Amino acid sequence: MWSTYPNDQVLPAKFWGCSGMRHDVVVIGAGLAGLTAGIRLAQEGLDVAMFATGHGALPLAPAVVDVLGYAPDRVESPRVALPSFVAQHPEHPYACLSMGVLAASLDWFKELVTPLGYTGSLERNLLLPTALGGLRPTLLAPETMAAGDLGGGGEVLIVGIASYRDFYPKLVAQNLTASAPADGRRIVARAVEVALAGDPRDLRPQLLSRRLEEPAVRSDLARSIRAELGSEAAVGIPAVLGLERSHEVWTDLQRWLERPVFEIPTIPPSLPGQRLQSLLTQLFRSFGGRLQIGNTVLGGQGANGVLESVTVAQASREISVSAGHFLLATGGVGTGGIVVDRKGIPREAVLGLPVTLAGSPSEVNPEYFGPQPVDRIGLAVDERLRPLGDDLGHLFSNLHAAGATLAGAEPWKEKSGHGISLATGFAAAAAILEERG
Amino acid sequence: MSTEALAPFEVRSSLDHCIKCTVCESSCPVAAVTPLFPGPKTVGPQAERFRAGDHSPDLSVDYCSGCGICTRVCPQGVRIAEINSRARAEMKVERGIPMRDQILARPGYMGKAGRPVAPLFNWALANPVVRLLGERIVGVHRKAPVPLAASRSFSYWAGRRRRFLAPRRVVYFHGCSTQHFEPEVGKKVVAVLEHNGFQVLIPKQDCCGLPLQSNGIFGAARRYVERLATQLSVPGTEGLPVIASSTSCGLMLKKEALEILGVEDGHLAEISKRTYDLFEFLLELHERGELRTDFQPVPLTVAYHAPCQQQNQLIGKPALDLLRLVPALRLVEMDRLCCGIAGTYGTKREKYDIAMRVGEPLFADIKTASPDLVACDSETCRWQIAKATGVTAVHPLEVLYRAYGGS
Numbered sequence: 001m002w003s004t005y006p007n008d009q010v011l012p013a014k015f016w017g018c019s020g021m022r023h024d025v026v027v028i029g030a031g032l033a034g035l036t037a038g039i040r041l042a043q044e045g046l047d048v049a050m051f052a053t054g055h056g057a058l059p060l061a062p063a064v065v066d067v068l069g070y071a072p073d074r075v076e077s078p079r080v081a082l083p084s085f086v087a088q089h090p091e092h093p094y095a096c097l098s099m100g101v102l103a104a105s106l107d108w109f110k111e112l113v114t115p116l117g118y119t120g121s122l123e124r125n126l127l128l129p130t131a132l133g134g135l136r137p138t139l140l141a142p143e144t145m146a147a148g149d150l151g152g153g154g155e156v157l158i159v160g161i162a163s164y165r166d167f168y169p170k171l172v173a174q175n176l177t178a179s180a181p182a183d184g185r186r187i188v189a190r191a192v193e194v195a196l197a198g199d200p201r202d203l204r205p206q207l208l209s210r211r212l213e214e215p216a217v218r219s220d221l222a223r224s225i226r227a228e229l230g231s232e233a234a235v236g237i238p239a240v241l242g243l244e245r246s247h248e249v250w251t252d253l254q255r256w257l258e259r260p261v262f263e264i265p266t267i268p269p270s271l272p273g274q275r276l277q278s279l280l281t282q283l284f285r286s287f288g289g290r291l292q293i294g295n296t297v298l299g300g301q302g303a304n305g306v307l308e309s310v311t312v313a314q315a316s317r318e319i320s321v322s323a324g325h326f327l328l329a330t331g332g333v334g335t336g337g338i339v340v341d342r343k344g345i346p347r348e349a350v351l352g353l354p355v356t357l358a359g360s361p362s363e364v365n366p367e368y369f370g371p372q373p374v375d376r377i378g379l380a381v382d383e384r385l386r387p388l389g390d391d392l393g394h395l396f397s398n399l400h401a402a403g404a405t406l407a408g409a410e411p412w413k414e415k416s417g418h419g420i421s422l423a424t425g426f427a428a429a430a431a432i433l434e435e436r437g
Numbered sequence: 438m439s440t441e442a443l444a445p446f447e448v449r450s451s452l453d454h455c456i457k458c459t460v461c462e463s464s465c466p467v468a469a470v471t472p473l474f475p476g477p478k479t480v481g482p483q484a485e486r487f488r489a490g491d492h493s494p495d496l497s498v499d500y501c502s503g504c505g506i507c508t509r510v511c512p513q514g515v516r517i518a519e520i521n522s523r524a525r526a527e528m529k530v531e532r533g534i535p536m537r538d539q540i541l542a543r544p545g546y547m548g549k550a551g552r553p554v555a556p557l558f559n560w561a562l563a564n565p566v567v568r569l570l571g572e573r574i575v576g577v578h579r580k581a582p583v584p585l586a587a588s589r590s591f592s593y594w595a596g597r598r599r600r601f602l603a604p605r606r607v608v609y610f611h612g613c614s615t616q617h618f619e620p621e622v623g624k625k626v627v628a629v630l631e632h633n634g635f636q637v638l639i640p641k642q643d644c645c646g647l648p649l650q651s652n653g654i655f656g657a658a659r660r661y662v663e664r665l666a667t668q669l670s671v672p673g674t675e676g677l678p679v680i681a682s683s684t685s686c687g688l689m690l691k692k693e694a695l696e697i698l699g700v701e702d703g704h705l706a707e708i709s710k711r712t713y714d715l716f717e718f719l720l721e722l723h724e725r726g727e728l729r730t731d732f733q734p735v736p737l738t739v740a741y742h743a744p745c746q747q748q749n750q751l752i753g754k755p756a757l758d759l760l761r762l763v764p765a766l767r768l769v770e771m772d773r774l775c776c777g778i779a780g781t782y783g784t785k786r787e788k789y790d791i792a793m794r795v796g797e798p799l800f801a802d803i804k805t806a807s808p809d810l811v812a813c814d815s816e817t818c819r820w821q822i823a824k825a826t827g828v829t830a831v832h833p834l835e836v837l838y839r840a841y842g843g844s
Contacts, residue, residue, distance in 0.1 A: 021724055054512030059463045204476065206462070206469045269463040282772060294509035295751045314751040316442070316691035316709045334456075335512055 031056020033403025036425030069415025117143030133175025548617020551586030
């Protein structure tokens with residue numbers, strides 16, 4: 001009934017999907033590096049589109065910002081330790097940055113996430129308890145964790161909640177008591193476990209944190225803790241103190257217990273990480289950024305040293321998205337930013353860029369905590385964070401990289417992961433802004 | 438990963454990429470509100486390893502709403518929601534499918550049965566006694582949002598109107614909701630497309646099978662979607678864009694029938710590549726400078742919620758982009774994941790409360806924004822939001838229609 005029109009007037013399906021979508025900047029990856037750069041650029045009024053296969057590591061990570069914790073001994077002051085660390089590791093991402101940029105990124109971040117009350121400075125690392133009761137040298141911590149700084153030693157009560165079975169207060173307390181924060185300082189930690197009335201045997205942290213957002217439930221928790229309190233100066237509790245209302249939950253507990261309360265990071269998922277992620281994505285959107293989670297970027301098209309567009313997968317089609325600048329913030333081997341093929345050859349996953357410091361990635365050092373060839377793999381970049389080719393020239397004049405995609409760091413050993421993501425994301429945004437003039 | 442749909446064995450084997458990172462658990466809107474659902478990782482990549490035989494080790498997968506957020510946020514490309522949909526279907530085969538689910542899965546029957554006696558039918562659906570009996574006997578929650586039957590179907594209207602002829606043509610896939618419950622949406626879709634110079638072809642069409650699929654009735658769902666694919670491939674429409682105004686049904690054609698049901702029908706694979714969500718299509722027109730923007734001011738505050746199934750098309754929020762062009766319109770983006778209803782999930786007696794708790798943050802944000810209208814691309818979400826907030830919920834197309842001078 002509608003074949004009266006010739007088929008050459010049919011819109012070819014392929015024509016659709018090749019849209020004219022163009023942005024100032026396309027960011028690939030939505031972890032801390034991508035969000036930092038995306039927010040910085042959107043704050044300056046740029047049209048920024050962010051595509052990511054899925055969430056980055058933010059919702060699993062403890063939400064503290066490590067800058068430099070070990071080099072290789074425990075670092076007390078990153079400002080003091082960094083110059084010699086960088087001199088010894090010229091291939092490290094920090095070597096592309098000045099101390100001024102690093103400090104500026106930390107100040108910018110603290111102000112950006114004001115609702116979470118981050119504190120700390122480059123002068124001195126905090127020593128915060130980990131999920132297992134180790135001491136983590138870290139630089140910035142949200143308000144709910146900062147009182148856990150045990151660098152000066154002290155007497156603390158470690159509280160477990162019976163229905164939250166992935167937290168082990170005795171283990172935390174024993175490890176803290178056995179640890180050495182500083183010369184002549186001691187930590188005395190005691191563990192107790194309290195139960196919340198009406199809780200089932202096993203409650204996941206998402207549910208528990210929401211329950212604690214109800215005033216009656218947290219006052220019940222405070223009552224149970226008070227009954228156990230001795231002479232301890234502060235109270236440590238697993239990081240489940242609410243999601244959207246963590247400030248209220250934490251403030252109430254401190255008031256009712258009449259002493260500082262600090263959250264101790266948990267094994268994943270991480271509520272403090274989810275709070276940070278949700279604030280950063282809200283901020284990105286509020287500055288006009290567009291965020292698409294679930295879209296894998298499959299590749300790119302460029303000519304004459306300029307990357308023109310990337311190919312983005314949708315549910316049943318691919319589209320081409322062009323931009324003036326691109327930022328790769330896809331993470332390292334762990335999050336799929338760097339892939340190793342069946343022959344053991346590593347490459348950057350989206351554009352197939354060459355990687356450096358690969359060693360022989362299929363080889364494994366039998367010494368488990370020793371240096372592993374796979375650890376430091378990543379992109380080599382110039383001083384503007386542009387990925388370099390094998391001839392050490394930059395590959396595309398408008399392509400930058402940030403975060404764990406960069407070569408040269410061993411974040412888990414150095415305690416430098418979020419610091420690298422934040423500082424390089426910030427610096428990449430600055431480079432893009434400068435190039436745009 | 439590419440845009441090619443995964444074969445059934447590839448969907449299942451994607452669980453080998455799971456590194457147990459818990460990103461899906463922390464994004465799951467259902468696990469966040471009830472201990473009855475232990476989360477997508479637990480019932481999916483973890484429990485799947487124990488489903489090798491024909492026995493379901495874990496019944497909690499029935500509490501998965503099928504919103505698909507877990508697959509979307511997974512950084513490793515695991516098809517968590519798809520794996521869980523299949524596990525749920527197998528469990529239901531094993532345990533028997535309740536009559537309630539058989540009824541909810543066939544909205545067309547309800548629409549057809551109600552149409553000749555629409556006033557009586559709609560009165561009955563609004564009657565608390567009838568609804569209480571419906572909850573006791575059938576298991577549909579007495580407070581659950583249900584659509585009202587239209588006294589004339591959309592196809593009745595479409596078949597009797599003067600045809601608008603134009604060289605550029607599109608196929609309109611209107612879906613059951615437009616056909617039986619909200620024919621006005623379909624009329625406005627046609628008006629907007631014609632206003633932009635398109636001839637709108639409306640082949641006879643039946644249900645895409647999505648409600649059957651989400652209720653675990655896979656055999657019938659496959660037959661339905663294959664039938665629809667044939668209906669939408671009428672000779673003379675080869676290569677034309679297929680425009681879906683029901684966003685969940687559009688996703689069914691684009692991906693779900695291929696990856697969840699494993700349909701290997703050639704028509705479907707071809708149609709999935711040229712199926713467009715309505716606003717995806719309109720935004721592309723605009724980006725190419727081919728959309729008429731003779732918009733009149735619409736002095737309203739509209740809260741826009743992007744539904745899960747539209748987000749799972751991975752096309753961003755095209756309605757938001759386009760409606761931003763309308764003068765005097767105050768658009769408020771709702772930054773929440775899910776309204777809770779998930780098709781028929783939230784209408785069920787044992788899941789109603791869960792669905793309402795899932796939607797709670799969205800409802801609260803809507804009330805804070807106190808808009809004149811809520812705009813949302815999915816019909817069941819509109820019904821849920823309207824019922825929960827008391828604010829009229831419309832397809833964003835209705836706002837665009839007004840901007841074009843329609844009333």
